[in-house]
Amino acid sequence: MTVSKNTDYQNTLFIGGSGLLNGACDVKNTKLKNLMILTDGVTIENAIFDTPGYGIYCKGSCTLKNIYYKKLCYHAVGLAYTDTSKSYTYKVIGGAGQGSADKYFTQSGKGTTIIQNFCGEGKYGKLWCSCGNCGFQAKRSVEVYNTVMKGPGQSVVSVNLNYGDTVLFSGLTLYGQSSSSTATKYACQNVNALTYVAQLYAASSFKPTESGTGSCTYKASSIKIAN
Template sequence: MHEKTKLPIRRLLSAAAAFAIAAVLTTAVAPSGSAAGSTFPSAKGTQPVSTKIKVGTTPYDGGMKRFYGTGALGDGGQEEGKSPLFELANGATLSNVILGYPASDGIHCLGTCTLNNVWWEDVGEDAATLKGSSSSQKMTVNGGGARKASDKVFQHNGPGTIHIRNFQVDDFGKLYRSCGNCGTQYKRHVILENVTAYSPGKVLAGINTNYGDTARYSGITIVGDSSRNIVICEKYKGVTSGEPTKIGSGADSTNCLYSSSNITYR
């Protein structure tokens, strides 16, 4: 019969200390993201931006570098009228970019544009704005995510459509807002498809029903909002001066187009 091996007290203490250290390290080294569980990619280098980068019809691939504003662009506040870090011409495509802090006014699209796998680590005034003047123009946001947007993520000033798909948003005011008081107003449309929203957040989409705006939803997942405080569709009476008036919220058959089956809470 074999006798059980007795470990010296010093070795037992060392093993216990090693276990404690390993537990601390395991807790400290967690994926980038909020307590709700959103995760963001790691940057592959950094690039300061002191003058906005203009992107034409030749696709621009940022290689997953982090771009951040310096000098005149080194402001992450909410004041209106800031310059963007990227200005996209009609027909431009921007891919694999991380916007760090400060991000000024993010990205401006002057017409139809595509944003592939673009991430905003700390949204400044807005993450991206669709400008332009054609009713057929479309901003397509495919993949990526945004967080720390105290006001809006996507701002829609021109006409046309913004299509946001396969996207995540965390700690935000409004994911989308049709301009409430632009000097020239238009009918605008937003499509939210396969979007995951992490609480805290306020509104997924704000639209102006008096101008005929629409918001369509499919595959929406809301995480960490057990009280269901995040408004799915908020309705306004838009204006050309002054402040818009909030007039309601919720699904209907004309402007806020979704049903309970399009929204999942977890």
């Protein structure tokens, strides 16, 4: 479904059916479809998504307010673009997730993602990722404010070192760090991005107790280890 105007869904539950999934709700299923496509500039709020295929797809700037994600098949939201010359702003305000088979939020458009007051608990790959093997590459930035995560997780964010990405953490709290079964391994990973699909490897990774460098430049004091 395509959404072209601001919409309050009043806590409607959206469940991906067989026509959307085309098989299993699984990250390896290449026949998944997006449950919802947002046109540039749209705000949606107060909705719950369960088995949403490829999830939400923003075709430009979008605001997601109090959106909750139950079982995800791939990622929750693709933050994309319609014009490669334009910078976009993507906002995630509130909301929560119960884990993600891949990333919660993947940005392929140029511009900035702002994640504020989000809560994630359960196995996840990354909270946010700057697309590392998209055909279009440009500088991207992420700002994470007052957000709580509990894993197990690979990394809170990953950024493209060779395109000058930036990251800002303020009030990020990580729970479950005392156990490998619930810990987030890294706060940030630098990646050298490609413009074609291939296996990517982190150029450098920073644990939650470490300050980062490169595109991962931030102070360790901006991350709170709760337990």
